[in-house]
Amino acid sequence: MKQLSLLLVLSIFFSSCEKDDICDANTPTTPKVVIEFYDVANPTTLKNLTSLGIIAPGFTNGFEFTATSKIKVPLKTFQDTSILHFIQNGSMDPTxxxxxxxxxxxYSRKTVFVSRACGFKTLFTLNTTNPITVTPDSNNWIQSVIVSQPNIENEDETHIKIYF
Structure with a gap:
């Protein structure tokens, strides 16, 4: 009798599920900013990072990238500014x-409804007057930053080019 009751409950549960009740893993969510790195001496040539650590101020965990010229990093969805520390040789010891x-x-943000199961996603548009600032110091390894696509709506295209 218990098995029959369990089967009845399960059949009612699954028959009440609709397509919108499960968020497909392939459904696009809030996109990350796509950044490519280029050789400052030869601006059309992609340049692999040897070792890069990225972390937001005040956080203890960040992202590590090695031997790549293209990365994706998230922006804050709850404010119009994200500050990230790009640390050359930052994923290797010693420090x-x-x-x-x-x-x-x-940037500015726009919240877009995806579906009942997936909820909302945030799209970003980099500001036209001051989209990106590299804080100057006595030893900047980043020489130049160019915005190639200010609308961050997907991860299929490069948004930022960094020259070093």
Whole structure:
């Protein structure tokens, strides 16, 4: 009798599920900013990062990238500015050769409904007058930053180009 009751409950449960009740893993969510790195001496040539650590101020965990010229990092969805520390040699020990450059992303946000199961996602548009600022210091490894696509709506295209 218990098995029959359990089967009845399960059949009612699954028959009441609709397509919108499960968020498909392939459904696009809030996109990350896509950044490509280029050789400052040869601006059309992609340049692999040897070792890069990225972390937001005040956080203890960040992202590590090695041997790549293209990365994706998230922006804050609850405010119009994200500050990230880009640390050259930052994912390798020792830390004595780390070179930190601070980048500020300035943008506007738009919340878009995806579906009942997936909820909402945030789309970003980099500001036209001051989209990105690299805080100057005595040893910046980032030489130049160019916005190639200010609308961050997907991860299929490059949004930012960094030259070093």
């Amino acid at each position: 004595s050769d780390d070179n930190l450059d601070e980048i500020t992303f300035n």
